[in-house]
Amino acid sequence: MITMIKDMAPSFSKGVKLSIGDDGSVVEIEKGMELVTVLDSMTLGTHYLPQTTPDSIGHKIFAVNLSDMAAMGAKPKWAHLSLSLPQADKSWIEKFIKGASVLAAKHDLAIIGGDTIQGPEMISLSIQGLVKKSKYISRTNAKTGDLVYVTGHLGSAAFGLHLLQLGKNKPTEFIQAYDFPEPRVGEGIFLSNYASSMIDISDGLHADLSKLTKASNVGFNVSIDRLPIRKDMFDHFNPDEAISMTLSGGDDYELCFTIPQKMKDGFEQKWNEKFNTRLSHIGVITESTSGYKFNGDDYMIETKNFEHF
Amino acid sequence: MITMIKDMAPSFSKGVKLSIGDDGSVVEIEKGMELVTVLDSMTLGTHYLPQTTPDSIGHKIFAVNLSDMAAMGAKPKWAHLSLSLPQADKSWIEKFIKGASVLAAKHDLAIIGGDTIQGPEMISLSIQGLVKKSKYISRTNAKTGDLVYVTGHLGSAAFGLHLLQLGKNKPTEFIQAYDFPEPRVGEGIFLSNYASSMIDISDGLHADLSKLTKASNVGFNVSIDRLPIRKDMFDHFNPDEAISMTLSGGDDYELCFTIPQKMKDGFEQKWNEKFNTRLSHIGVITESTSGYKFNGDDYMIETKNFEHF
Numbered sequence: 053m054i055t056m057i058k059d060m061a062p063s064f065s066k067g068v069k070l071s072i073g074d075d076g077s078v079v080e081i082e083k084g085m086e087l088v089t090v091l092d093s094m095t096l097g098t099h100y101l102p103q104t105t106p107d108s109i110g111h112k113i114f115a116v117n118l119s120d121m122a123a124m125g126a127k128p129k130w131a132h133l134s135l136s137l138p139q140a141d142k143s144w145i146e147k148f149i150k151g152a153s154v155l156a157a158k159h160d161l162a163i164i165g166g167d168t169i170q171g172p173e174m175i176s177l178s179i180q181g182l183v184k185k186s187k188y189i190s191r192t193n194a195k196t197g198d199l200v201y202v203t204g205h206l207g208s209a210a211f212g213l214h215l216l217q218l219g220k221n222k223p224t225e226f227i228q229a230y231d232f233p234e235p236r237v238g239e240g241i242f243l244s245n246y247a248s249s250m251i252d253i254s255d256g257l258h259a260d261l262s263k264l265t266k267a268s269n270v271g272f273n274v275s276i277d278r279l280p281i282r283k284d285m286f287d288h289f290n291p292d293e294a295i296s297m298t299l300s301g302g303d304d305y306e307l308c309f310t311i312p313q314k315m316k317d318g319f320e321q322k323w324n325e326k327f328n329t330r331l332s333h334i335g336v337i338t339e340s341t342s343g344y345k346f347n348g349d350d351y352m353i354e355t356k357n358f359e360h361f
Numbered sequence: 362m363i364t365m366i367k368d369m370a371p372s373f374s375k376g377v378k379l380s381i382g383d384d385g386s387v388v389e390i391e392k393g394m395e396l397v398t399v400l401d402s403m404t405l406g407t408h409y410l411p412q413t414t415p416d417s418i419g420h421k422i423f424a425v426n427l428s429d430m431a432a433m434g435a436k437p438k439w440a441h442l443s444l445s446l447p448q449a450d451k452s453w454i455e456k457f458i459k460g461a462s463v464l465a466a467k468h469d470l471a472i473i474g475g476d477t478i479q480g481p482e483m484i485s486l487s488i489q490g491l492v493k494k495s496k497y498i499s500r501t502n503a504k505t506g507d508l509v510y511v512t513g514h515l516g517s518a519a520f521g522l523h524l525l526q527l528g529k530n531k532p533t534e535f536i537q538a539y540d541f542p543e544p545r546v547g548e549g550i551f552l553s554n555y556a557s558s559m560i561d562i563s564d565g566l567h568a569d570l571s572k573l574t575k576a577s578n579v580g581f582n583v584s585i586d587r588l589p590i591r592k593d594m595f596d597h598f599n600p601d602e603a604i605s606m607t608l609s610g611g612d613d614y615e616l617c618f619t620i621p622q623k624m625k626d627g628f629e630q631k632w633n634e635k636f637n638t639r640l641s642h643i644g645v646i647t648e649s650t651s652g653y654k655f656n657g658d659d660y661m662i663e664t665k666n667f668e669h670f
Binding site for chain 1: 378379382383384385386388389392395396397398399400401402403404405406407408429430433435439441442443445473474475476478479480481482483485487490492494495497499500501561576
C-alpha cells in the first residue's frame with residue numbers, strides 16, 4: 053500500500069530530505085517563509101455517498117485540504133495521508149491513489165508520509181504549505197467598508213448532491229462540482245497580496261461568511277442578486293429554494309474574501325488578466341449587523357444546517 | 362469541541378503565529394532547523410479495546426506519534442488533531458482531551474489545529490517537530506559492526522493486553538504499559554548525537570528491527586539473553602512464550618537504534634548520567650543474514666504477526 057503510493061504519486065520535490073518509508077518525513081523550509089498546516093478528514097456518509105467512486109474520494113480529500121490552504125493564501129508543498137479501510141482492496145486503493153495523485157501532481161504537491169490502518173473507511177490528510185513571512189490571510193482582519201467577493205459559482209455542489217440523492221447519476225457540471233471540486237490554489241496565492249481576510253466555502257456561504265465576520269468582529273451586507281448562481285438551478289427550484297441552496301449548500305470549495313475598497317479597481321483588473329475563474333463582488337463588510345438584500349429590499353433567508361458537527 | 366480543546370490544551374507556544382480557529386495554522390521555523398512530520402491514526406478494535414478509557418486513548422494517540430518523532434531524533438513542537446466520533450459526547454471528549462493534553466504539556470507540545478467530524482470512532486494526529494539541519498536519524502544508515510540497543514523493557518504492553526483480554530483489569534505495570542505508554546522523547550533527541558539509525562518499536566522488536574536492517578541493507582544478530590524482559594512474564598509463560606511475546610508483541614513504543622562500536626563507552630556513560638531509562642545492548646549489525654542466539658546457540662523464534670496491515 054505504502055509502496056503503491058510511492059510508485060503512483062509524486063513523493064519527492066524540492067526541499068524534501070526524507071519521504072515515505074521512515075518514522076517521519078523531513079523537509080527544509082526556505083528562508084523568509086512561514087509554514088502553514090491544514091488537516092481535514094472525510095468519512096463515508098458524512099462527506100461522500102456509498103456510490104462515490106474511489107477516484108472521486110481521492111480527489112476530494114486533497115481538494116478539501118488544498119482549499120483550506122488556498123484560503124490561507126499559501127502555496128501547498130507536502131502532504132501526509134492516513135488511510136483507514138476495512139480491508140486492503142487493491143483495486144479500490146489504486147483508483148483512490150489515482151484520483152489523489154492527479155490533483156496532487158497538478159499542484160506540485162508531494163505525498164511524503166502517512167500511514168494505513170485496518171478500521172472503518174476514513175481518510176485524513178494533512179497538507180503543509182509555505183507563505184512569505186506575515187503574508188498569510190486569516191479570518192480575523194476584515195474591516196468595515198471592505199468589499200466581499202466570492203470565486204466561481206455557489207450551490208452547484210449541493211445541487212449535484214441533490215441530483216445524486218434522487219438517483220440521477222448522469223454526469224453534469226453539478227455532479228462534477230460535487231465529486232471533483234477544483235480548489236482555488238492559484239487564486240489563493242494571488243489573493244495573499246490583496247485580501248484583508250479569507251475563508252473557503254465548505255459549509256455554505258452563509259455559515260462561512262458568518263464565521264469570517266464573527267472572527268473579525270464585524271457584520272456583512274450581501275446582495276442576493278449578485279450571487280453567482282448557475283441558471284439551470286432555477287429550472288429545478290423556485291427562486292427561494294435556489295437561493296437557500298446557494299447560501300447553505302456545502303462542498304463548494306470556493307473562496308470568500310474581503311478587499312479594501314481602495315484596491316477594488318486594480319485588484320479586479322489584475323484578476324481578469326490572470327484568471328478565467330469567475331469573480332463576484334457580492335457585498336460589503338458592515339460594522340456589526342449582518343443581512344441580505346434582494347433588489348434593494350431586505351431578504352430573509354432560510355438556512356438549512358449542512359455543517360458537519 | 363474546538364473551543365474545549367482551546368480551553369483545556371496548550372494551543373500556543375514560541376513560533377506559533379496562528380493557532381486553532383482558522384483554515385490552517387501558521388508557524389515560524391527557526392533558522393538552521395529542519396521540519397520533521399509524523400502522522401498516525403488509531404481506531405477502536407485495531408489499536409485499543411472497547412473498555413479502554415478515553416483518557417488512555419487521548420494519551421495513546423499522542424504517545425504513538427511522539428514515539429515516531431523520538432525515533433527521528435527530533436524535538437516535538439506542534440500538533441494537529443482530527444477526531445471522528447459517532448456523536449459528540451461531552452464527557453468522553455473532556456476525558457480524551459485531558460489524557461492528550463497532560464502528555465502534550467509534558468513535552469511542550471502545542472495543539473494548533475485540526476478538525477472534528479461525525480463518523481466512526483477514529484483519531485488521527487499529526488505532530489511536527491524540529492531537528493538541527495541534517496541531524497535527523499533515519500532507518501537507512503546502520504552499518505556492519507554497529508551495536509544494537511533498545512530502551513526500556515520489551516513485551517510489557519503485549520502482556521498487559523493479554524491480561525486485559527483475560528478480563529484482568531487490576532492495574533499493573535503491564536496494563537499501564539499498554540494503556541499509557543511513555544514515548545522516549547528526551548532520549549530520542551539525545552540519540553540524534555550518537556545513533557547511526559533508529560526506529561521505534563510499535564510492531565514488536567523482530568518486525569521493527571527487520572524493517573530497519575532491510576532499509577539499511579544489512580542484517581542483525583541479537584542475543585535473546587540480553588533482551589530486557591520483566592521477570593514477572595516468566596511466572597505466567599514458559600520461556601519460549603515469554604520470548605515470543607517480547608520479540609513480536611506490539612505497542613512497546615521503545616526505541617531501537619544502532620551505535621557505532623567506537624562510540625560505545627562514551628555513549629553509555631553519557632546515557633547513564635542523563636537518564637534512568639534502562640538501556641540494553643542486545644546485539645550487533647551483520648553484513649546480511651539475521652538471527653538470534655540464546656546462550657551462544659542459534660535460536661529459532663516463533664513470530665506472531667501483530668502488525669496492523
